[in-house]
Amino acid sequence: MNQQRILELSVGAFVAVGLAALLVLALKVSNLAQVNRDGGYHLTARFDNVGGLKVRSPVTIAGVRVGQVSDIAVDPQTFEAVVQLVVSSQYRLPTDTSAQIYTAGLLGEQYVALEPGGEEEYLQDGGEIRLTQSAIVLERVLGQFLFNKAAGE
Template sequence: MKRNVLELWVGVFVALGVAALLFLSFKVASGTEQTGGSATYTVTASFNDIGGLKVKAPVKSAGVVVGRVGSIVLNPEDYRAKVTMHLQQPYQFSRDASAQILTSGILGEQYIGLMQGAEEATLANGDNIDLTSDALVLEQLIGKFMTSFAEKNAGE
């Protein structure tokens, strides 16, 4: 009898553990992170190479999340990636702010880093950020290193 009760409790804990893992995986997959209920405004920026940037990636300034990437599309006119960002209303950036694609750690997630400019006029809904820096793609850096290393050794 004691063995049946023990097996029942083990089964209950296993079921609760599986349910908790499913809940967390759905929560992470849906990306439902609270933004404090603040209103947002939308700005865009164009990049030659976005690397592995994804929709819902964070937009940070000084390490603080100030928004999220809303969409990424290829502009058919200039073949540059057009990134739409939804920034939280309390964070107002100047019209000459710059955007760059950065990576958390060596192989971490990519995010957009915004740097405040010097102008007093601020970005409004629908504005474009003109000063951008592309992502550093690890494979491209390794390729450049290998070719320069090969050229150097060929010259000796």
């Protein structure tokens, strides 16, 4: 009887530890805690150039992750990149919010930074962010810099 209890206890502990490990993987290791997919809402943003942005790249406000890129496509008419963002529903963004693509550090990943504006109205699910600034492509910056230098002399 006593042995049976020890058995039950250890198996119970084993299952609990296993499930706890899964929970750690979900909440501490992965991004499940940050983006609640069901609760998030979609926004569209158009960029001339997305650089190295990828699906699942982070979306941040003031440097804090609030969502992620869910889809990247090219508009066949305008040849702009159409980026779908999922933003956690707890953040309501004014309609004049702007989106920029930045790079974290020199070699880091690229992410979409949102800068909320001051409008009274808020973006709805499926709304579009009109103010965008494309990714900074290093070659282009260098080229421009050299060109300016040359023109200045």
